[in-house]
Amino acid sequence: MNPLEYLKNRLEPKQFEKIRAIDNPELHEFLARYIDLLNPAKVFVCTDSKEDEEYVRRKAIEYGEERPLAMKGHTVHYDGYYDQARDKARTKILVPRGVEIPFINTMDREEGLREIHEIMRNIAGGKELFVCFFVLGPKNSIFTIPAVQLTDSAYVAHSEFILYRKGYEEFKRLGKEAKFLKFVHSAGELDERKTSKNIGKRRVYIDIEGETVYSANTQYGGNTIGLKKLAFRLTIRRAVQEGWLSEHMFLMRVNGPKGRKTYFTGTYPSMCGKTSTAMIPWEKIVGDDLTFIVDMKGEARGANVEKGVFGIIQGVNQEDDPIIWEVLHSSNEIIFSNVLVKDGKPYWNDMGIPIPDEGENHSGKWWRGKKDAEGNEIPPSHKNARFTVSLEAFPNADLEALEAPCGVRIGGMIFGGRDKDTWPPVREAFHWAHGVITMGAALESETTGATLGKEGV
Known part of the structure; x- marks a missing residue:
């Protein structure tokens, strides 16, 4: 079965038509391979429409990854207590066997791909997968780089709609000429607070050769928002090769x-x-x-x-x-x-006004003087x-x-x-x-x- 036939059988008709409208066999092959690997219960393809963006916003709240705050347009998201920053130790650059790069955490490409594919097999089971299209740099310019993000986190997709220029129409315009970056993310199994549960299997692997980033069992933006620091590793390589x-x-x-x-x-x-x-x-x-x-x-x-x-x-x-x-x-x-939330309002460290003595933050229910498992006092916000x-x-x-x-x-x-x-x-x-x-x-x-x-x- 070729990739487009697989996608036709796997996706709802409306979602499949969005993909078929992009004349890019490489994209079709990528989507078919990783939708099959992640095995989500449902796939939603995001175009540049306001309706699709609003759908992602709603799902972030419906799935519990974000909660509305008192002020219109404001939401709060929590990452797991031990998932609050970039994981440099488990972020690895995948390189051909025998290649070493000084001061860079590298891994044999074949070994890394085997491991991350095994970790991500069926990882999105029972969840909805979002296929999102963006561009780095201004649209239709000398700076433009198309990118596609697969994620089972509506929070990650929502964040990218705020941070990046929509790219679905650019993919349609470029067709087979689109030289795009690829990002595959899953938050993995979630706990009762809707944060990533299997932190021990957290991985961020950057495949330079395939221009693909894999991120698993994490929600923190620096590990998951593919077009940010993760894409940065790929664009550095392009820049060196192309002279910018x-x-x-x-x-x-x-x-x-x-x-x-x-x-x-x-x-x-x-x-x-x-x-x-x-x-x-x-x-x-x-x-x-x-x-x-x-x-x-x-x-x-x-x-x-x-x-x-x-x-x-x-x-x-x-x-x-x-x-x-x-x-x-x-x-x-x-x-x-x-951040700390009390009565629907956000508070953070050193904000220059009195901060409540209790509320909810990245540790769950919080009170002043609360300590974590290691005996460290937990501040109002991370x-x-x-x-x-x-x-x-x-x-x-x-x-x-x-x-x-x-x-x-x-x-x-x-x-x-x-x-x-x-x-x-x-x-x-x-x-x-x-x-x-x-x-x-x-x-x-x-x-x-x-x-x-x-x-x-």
Whole structure:
């Protein structure tokens, strides 16, 4: 049976017609293979329609992965207590046998694929699988990279609709020419709080050769939202091969005298202030996390890979972060994750106002002084608690630059991180080579709560 025939037999007629409308045999083969492997009870194919996006929103609440909050458009999602950050130890790059990459956690490709396929066999049994199409970078531009996500988590699908540009029509337009990235995710078996249960079998495997990312038994966005840091590993490889840059950088506009506009990129590790820097109130934000940079007629042109913010919420307060604060307290579509909730309102660490002494958070029912199994006191919200929101919600967003097909001219780069005892707070390079080599490439930063493990080293 060929892939399209399999999909016709497996999917409901309406869902099959959505797939048949895309003339791409490679896509059909990919979908048939992994729908068969994951073996869901139901498959929903997302187009670019508002109705399909609304369906995903409803299912996130219906399946218990999100809950509505008091303010319209706001929901809360909880990850498991031990599933709160990127799992670097179980994130592996799959490479051909005998290949080693210094400082990178690699695994033999054939061995890795065998293991992840076995883990994911029938993993979506009894659940609904969402097939979602997106693009990285502005649509129909030099930056555009199509991507398809399979996930049995409505929360993951909902997050991606907020963070990325819809891509179903792009897949239809490109047809067989679509050179797309592929992401396969399952949260696995869920516990009574609808969080991933089998953390011991958590895996994030990145198949560079197949341009496919596999993520199993986890819900935390950094492990599951395929188009974010997971796609970043794939786009770096493409960039090296094709002669451009895929960078972990914010992109912002600095406004000078007489209407001067200069665009800067900036790269800091997670939890080191990228979002706060990009949100300086008197400047303009284009993106807070990932940037593609291409050489266009001798100019470095940059574009935001995303269209939303998956930001760390700890420390966001009205005085230091007035714009973010305003957005988080307005009726925008926002997913809060791993915060404290009391009477339908979200609270987080260091928010600058009194925090209730009890409520619900990532540990379940919470009270001040509660300790975990290891004897550690549990804070109101996790250090890596997040908010997910579209850039359209920000009054300081440069929306024209966000969707510019040719991106914007890069006028400078900022390198930064957490360092309390080695370097002065700010240094300026003598020239590009001096900055990139002696500052950017040589810079070290303390570890943070954005990854599992010890902080501050």
